[in-house]
Amino acid sequence: MVDLKSIKDPAFLKTLDRKELEALSEQIRAFLINYISETGGHLSSNLGIVELTIALHKVFDSPKDKLIFDVGHQSYVHKILTGRAKDFHTLRKFNGLSGYIKRSESVHDIYEAGHSSTSLAAAAGIEFSKKYLGNSHKVIPIIGDGALTGGMAFEALNFLGNYPNHQPIIILNDNEMSISQNIGYLARIFNQIRSKAVYRKVKAKSLKLMPNFLRKFSSKVERGVKGFVSNNTLFDDFGFSYYGPINGHNFKELIKYLNMAKKANKPCVVHVLTEKGKGYKFSETDVVGQWHGTGPFTIESGEPLTTPSQHIYSWSKIISHYLIHYKKQNPHFNVVVPAMLAGSALLEFQEIYPDSIEDVGIAEQMAVTMSSGYAISGIDVFTPIYSTFIQRAYDQVNHDVCRQNLKVVFGIDRAGIVGADGETHQGIYDIPLLRHLPNMTIGHPRNATEAYKMLNYAFKQNKGPFAIRYERGKTNYDFSQPITSDIIEPKWEILKTGSSATFIGFGSILEPLKREITNAGLDVCIIDAKFIKPLDETLLKTVLSETKPIIIYEESSLLGGFGSSILEYATMHNLSSSQITLLGLPDEFIQHGSKEELLKHHNLDVKSVIKTIEDVL
Numbered sequence: 001m002v003d004l005k006s007i008k009d010p011a012f013l014k015t016l017d018r019k020e021l022e023a024l025s026e027q028i029r030a031f032l033i034n035y036i037s038e039t040g041g042h043l044s045s046n047l048g049i050v051e052l053t054i055a056l057h058k059v060f061d062s063p064k065d066k067l068i069f070d071v072g073h074q075s076y077v078h079k080i081l082t083g084r085a086k087d088f089h090t091l092r093k094f095n096g097l098s099g100y101i102k103r104s105e106s107v108h109d110i111y112e113a114g115h116s117s118t119s120l121a122a123a124a125g126i127e128f129s130k131k132y133l134g135n136s137h138k139v140i141p142i143i144g145d146g147a148l149t150g151g152m153a154f155e156a157l158n159f160l161g162n163y164p165n166h167q168p169i170i171i172l173n174d175n176e177m178s179i180s181q182n183i184g185y186l187a188r189i190f191n192q193i194r195s196k197a198v199y200r201k202v203k204a205k206s207l208k209l210m211p212n213f214l215r216k217f218s219s220k221v222e223r224g225v226k227g228f229v230s231n232n233t234l235f236d237d238f239g240f241s242y243y244g245p246i247n248g249h250n251f252k253e254l255i256k257y258l259n260m261a262k263k264a265n266k267p268c269v270v271h272v273l274t275e276k277g278k279g280y281k282f283s284e285t286d287v288v289g290q291w292h293g294t295g296p297f298t299i300e301s302g303e304p305l306t307t308p309s310q311h312i313y314s315w316s317k318i319i320s321h322y323l324i325h326y327k328k329q330n331p332h333f334n335v336v337v338p339a340m341l342a343g344s345a346l347l348e349f350q351e352i353y354p355d356s357i358e359d360v361g362i363a364e365q366m367a368v369t370m371s372s373g374y375a376i377s378g379i380d381v382f383t384p385i386y387s388t389f390i391q392r393a394y395d396q397v398n399h400d401v402c403r404q405n406l407k408v409v410f411g412i413d414r415a416g417i418v419g420a421d422g423e424t425h426q427g428i429y430d431i432p433l434l435r436h437l438p439n440m441t442i443g444h445p446r447n448a449t450e451a452y453k454m455l456n457y458a459f460k461q462n463k464g465p466f467a468i469r470y471e472r473g474k475t476n477y478d479f480s481q482p483i484t485s486d487i488i489e490p491k492w493e494i495l496k497t498g499s500s501a502t503f504i505g506f507g508s509i510l511e512p513l514k515r516e517i518t519n520a521g522l523d524v525c526i527i528d529a530k531f532i533k534p535l536d537e538t539l540l541k542t543v544l545s546e547t548k549p550i551i552i553y554e555e556s557s558l559l560g561g562f563g564s565s566i567l568e569y570a571t572m573h574n575l576s577s578s579q580i581t582l583l584g585l586p587d588e589f590i591q592h593g594s595k596e597e598l599l600k601h602h603n604l605d606v607k608s609v610i611k612t613i614e615d616v617l
C-alpha cells in the first residue's frame with residue numbers, strides 16, 4: 001500500500017513493478033470514488049485515465065518532460081501523483097484545489113485549460129520553443145477522442161505533422177465518449193481501428209491453434225479483409241508515427257509503447273483505448289454523460305445527495321421544455337448543440353425529435369455558422385451554448401449571424417457565476433462580447449414564465465439574432481400548466497416603486513432581493529432590466545433625469561458590461577451619471593467555489609446588495 005497523502009512527487013513510480021502499479025491503480029480508484037462522492041467533480045474521465053497517468057509518470061520525467069492535459073478535467077490522478085492527495089477534501093472548493101490544471105498549484109502543472117482542444121496547439125509552441133531552449137525534454141499532450149473533434153486540434157495536427165524534426169508525443173485517450181457518446185466521422189474511424197485491433201488479437205490467438213494448411217487459407221482471407229480495413233490510419237496520413245491502439249489499462253502494453261514513442265524520430269501518436277468510468281459500476285455503464293461531472297453522491301446507490309424538490313428544475317430544463325412545445329407548433333424548427341446535449345437538458349428533445357437536433361461535437365464555431373445556414377434557409381433554429389463557450393464562436397456570431405441579421409436564437413446557458421468549475425467556466429463575459437454587435441438582442445429572464453414570454457418574442461416577433469441568457473442554478477415551474485402564449489415586449493419592468501433610490505438589474509436575484517428590500521422597509525424602486533440590449537431608453541431617461549441614487553447590478557464582468565452601457569448612454573445623451581453605483585465582477589478571473597461564496601466575496605449576494613443600498617441612501 002502506498003500512502004497516497006504522503007506522495008511528494010512521481011519519482012517513487014520508477015521502482016514499482018507491474019503488480020505494485022496495479023495495486024496503486026486500485027487504491028487511486030477507491031480514493032477518487034470516495035472523495036468525489038463528497039466534493040463532486042469529474043468522476044468518469046479520471047477513473048478511466050488511472051493506469052495511463054501512472055504509466056506516463058513512470059516513463060517520462062515530469063516536470064522536465066512536459067505533460068499537457070487537454071481540458072484538464074481528467075488531471076486528478078496527476079494531482080495525486082504530484083503531491084496533492086492530502087488536499088483533495090478541498091477539491092473545487094473556495095480557495096481549495098482547482099478541478100483543472102493550475103500552474104500555481106504545482107511545478108508539474110505545465111499548461112492550464114478548461115476549454116477543450118487546446119493541448120496540441122500549446123504543445124506546438126512548447127515543442128518549437130526548443131529552437132531557443134535546447135532539445136532536452138519531451139512534450140506530451142494528452143487529448144481525448146472528444147477533444148480531438150475540436151477544430152483547433154485539427155489545425156495543430158495539420159501543422160505538427162509537417163515538421164518531422166520535432167517529436168511531440170501525442171497521447172490519444174480514446175474512451176469512445178465525449179461527455180455523451182462521441183459524434184462524427186472521426187468516431188467512426190476510431191471504431192474501425194478498434195475493431196481491427198480486436199480482429200488482429202482474435203486472429204493471433206486462433207492462428208496459434210490452427211493446423212498449417214488452414215493458416216495459409218487464413219492469410220488469403222486476411223488479404224481480402226485488408227481491402228476493407230485500411231492499414232493506414234488518419235495519423236499516418238497526417239505525417240505522424242502511429243502506435244496502437246493499445247490497452248490503456250494494461251501496464252505492460254502502456255509502458256512498452258510509451259518507451260517506443262520516447263525514442264521515435266518523428267512526431268507520433270500513441271492511441272490508447274480506455275474505459276470511461278472504469279471501476280465504478282454506475283459510471284461504467286453511463287452512455288449519456290451523467291457521471292462525467294457529478295455532484296456529491298451516495299457510493300452504494302449512486303443517488304445524488306441533494307434530493308430533487310417538486311417543481312424545481314434546472315434552467316436548462318426549463319428552456320428545453322419550451323423547445324419541445326415550440327417544435328410541436330412549428331415543424332420548421334431545429335436545435336444545433338455543440339457537445340453539451342445532457343448539460344443543456346436536451347436528451348428528451350432528442351428522444352422525441354431525433355431528426356430535428358444535431359450534436360456537432362466540441363465545435364462551437366461550427367454550431368453557430370451551421371445555425372446561420374438553417375436561419376438563412378428560413379428554418380427557426382435554437383443554439384444552446386454555455387456562456388463561457390460562446391467565447392470560442394465570437395467571430396461566427398458577429399460575422400455569420402449578426403452581420404447577416406439572421407434569426408438564430410442563442411441559449412446562453414450557465415450565464416453568471418457557475419461555481420466549482422471556476423475561472424475557465426464562469427459565464428461572465430458574454431454580455432461584453434455580444435452587446436456591441438449590431439442587430440443582436442440580449443435578454444435575461446428572472447423566472448420561467450418570463451423566459452417563455454421572452455422566447456415567444458424571440459421566435460415569433462423578433463426577426464434577427466437573439467441571445468437569451470439563463471443561469472446554472474434551478475428555478476421553479478409547474479410543467480403541468482400550459483406554456484403562456486404571451487409575448488414580452490423589449491422593455492424593462494418596474495417590479496417595485498420607491499422614491500429614495502433605484503435599483504436596476506436582471507436575473508434570478510430580483511425576486512429574493514425585492515422580498516428582502518420590502519422586509520427591510522427600504523423605499524427603493526426595483527427595475528427588471530430583462531432586456532440588456534436594447535436598453536429601455538424611455539424608462540432609462542426618466543431614471544437618469546432624477547437625482548436619487550441608482551444602483552446597477554450585474555452578475556457579470558463590469559468592464560464593457562450592462563452598467564457600462566448605461567454610463568455610455570448617459571454620456572451620449574448629456575444625462576448625469578454621478579449618482580450611479582455599479583455592482584458587478586471586477587477585472588480579474590473569478591476562481592472556483594460555491595456560487596453563494598463567490599457572490600458574497602464580491603459583494604453581489606442579496607445581503608451585500610442591501611448593505612450597498614443602505615450606504616448610498
Ligand SMILES: Cc1ncc(C[n+]2csc(CCOP(=O)(O)OP(=O)(O)O)c2C)c(N)n1
Nearest residue numbers: 045114115116144145146147177178179339
Ligand atoms: C470549448 C469547450 N466546449 C465544451 C467543453 C465541455 N467539455 C468538457 S470535457 C468534454 C468532453 C471531452 O471529451 P474527451 O476529450 O474525450 O475526454 P473524456 O472526458 O472522455 O476523457 C466537454 C465537451 C469544453 N470544456 N470546452
